[in-house]
Amino acid sequence: MAKYGTGVVSSYDKPHEFERRGATAKTVAEARREIDVIREVDVIVVGGGPGGIAAAVSAARGGAKTILLERYGHLGGMSTGGLVNIIPNLGSIFGEHLIGGFCQELIDRLAARDAASFPDKKDWGKGDAAVVEKYTKANMTHFYIRKNAEGESVVLYTAVIDPEVSKDEMNTMVLESGAELLLHTRVTEPIMEGDTVKGVVIESKSGRQALLGKVVIDCSGDGDLLPRTGTETTDYMVAGSRIAQFGWVYWICNVDLERYDAFTNTESERYNAVVAEITAEGGSAYFSRGLLDNQEGVVWVHRLVGSLHQTDIEEMTYIDTTTRRESVRNWELLKKHMPGFEKSFIMLSSPQLGTSGGRRIIGEYYLTEQDMDTDKPFDDTIAVFADNDRGDLSLQHPRTYIPYRSLIPKGVEGLLVACRAFSSDHEFQEFFNLIPHCMCFGQAAGAAAAIAVKDGVGVRDVDYGKLKAELLRHGAILG
Ligand SMILES: Cc1cc2nc3c(=O)[nH]c(=O)nc-3n(C[C@H](O)[C@H](O)[C@H](O)COP(=O)(O)OP(=O)(O)OC[C@H]3O[C@@H](n4cnc5c(N)ncnc54)[C@H](O)[C@@H]3O)c2cc1C
Helix, strand or coil: CCCCCCCCCCCCCCECCCCCCCCCCCCCCCCCCCCCEEEEEEEEEECCCHHHHHHHHHHHHCCCCEEEECCCCCCCHHHCCCCCCEECCCECCCCCECCCHHHHHHHHHHHCCCCEECCCHHHECCCCHHHHHHHHHCCCHHHHEEECCCCCEEECCCEEECHHHHHHHHHHHHHHHCCEEECCCEEEEEEEECCEEEEEEEEECCEEEEEEEEEEEECCCCCCCHHHCCCCEECCCCCCCCCCEEEEEEEEECCCHHHHHHHHHHCHHHHHHHHHHHHHCCCCCCCEECCCCCCCCCEEEEEEEECCCCCCHHHHHHHHHHHHHHHHHHHHHHHHHCCCCCCCEEEEECCCCEECCCCEECCCCCECHHHHCCCCCCCCEEEEEECCCCCHHHHHCCEEEEEHHHHCCCCCECEEECCCCCCECHHHHHHHCCHHHHHHHHHHHHHHHHHHHHHCCCHHHCCHHHHHHHHHHCCCCCC
16 A cells, blocks of 8 residues: 655565576677658657557647557557556545546546446545445545545545546547557657657567657657657666556456355355465455446456566566466465355456556656645646645645646757656655546647647747646646
8 A cells, every 4th residue: 555654655565586687798780771751740659558648639639740659559558458447536635626638538538438437526525424335345445535634534536447448439539639540559769860859760560660750759658768868867766665566457257246245244254264265375365346337247456566677578577477377376266265256257467567667757847755745836837636645744735736847858859758757756756657647747748749849949948828728728727
């Protein structure tokens, strides 16, 4: 669980040790070659996760000729392919709605398709006992319930979305906006002219190709473009913190939860014995319940695995293979021992390994823990986040402001960063690199890129008045 109070918490999984082979002593020289330029556009968005879809839609709506490039065959990043489809902290402990704009529009569109669930607006910031019980029973209290100053449980505005419908809706939103979409396209490096990013190189089944653009927005989550731009980055994390974790998520379906509930309610001693047996055999009986309509028989298991090297392929492979083995074994133990799981099966494991922390920029403004306690808007505020996860400190400082400058890497022109690689230290990341946050970064970066192109200025010279007006026009809440 997250740590409240000062300092990053160290109660998560510690980094896993394994024997790493590393590189050999040899190198090879890559041959120079001419490659085809397949597009010349205004704005190139790299990565179609929460940050990328918002950036592409926002840039296209702002009138820029925009293309979105995604390595997988679906959009949504972690929010769909990572099976972490909970969009938390949309409002404060006091019931104030803080994240609107693209994020709210997506939730509204999904709700219209019965593909999102969230507490009624009348319950936000209030302590309705039935609502509290619903989320407690689902093991989702961390996302939905907080204590107010009087120590009473109150309900937060948090949404759960259906990942499959989301993939379709995200495609629709991007294409409707007028942005072009290329899936199955991995971006490998920026094209640099001095300190200016002029485009990107891609690798795909179609080979190695190039795209040129006036502004490139890195929404790859890990800032994949950054190392070759020369900008300053960090990947500092504290072992055992939330961001120092890989996530391996899977869904078990066909679970008879009525039978499970009857068992836990009426035979608590036997239940405790079953839990002890599963634990003794190396498993865990902990799971969360799906909260979408018609998901009654589905439970989620979020397995966190400590790591300080989340862009290292050897570590990613080690974590994926060992965690898959442990997870399937865990389900086998539930099926064998736990009433209700007899006919269950693993329906899906997340197609993409969950990364919580990778490299990030040290940009024009570097957000730190102090900014969580400042309570003052910036002159270039692009988003206001609900600070709900720091206990008493959150009650004192319920709003955290985000400046546009935290999306601008130092020493590079033509590049914005609108994903969890935004400019911030490990403490700030611990609380504010979630899906709704990245959607806000994306919406702001896309709007700013479109303005930069229209006005013929660099991204750091965008007129903030125009940016603010554009964000407000599309429903952003800026406080
Ligand atoms: C286990 C776990 C649980 C979490 N739970 C929650 C939660 O419940 N709620 C929440 O809000 N947040 C949660 N998070 C955090 C959240 O998922 C991420 O911080 C958020 O998704 C970051 O969004 P992003 O756009 O920066 O990156 P991502 O979601 O990682 O999206 C990046 C996208 O870029 C693509 N991409 C990457 N590199 C390239 C490349 N080189 N070329 C082309 N495409 C590329 C990826 O395929 C992906 O689609 C969780 C994280 C983990 C690991």
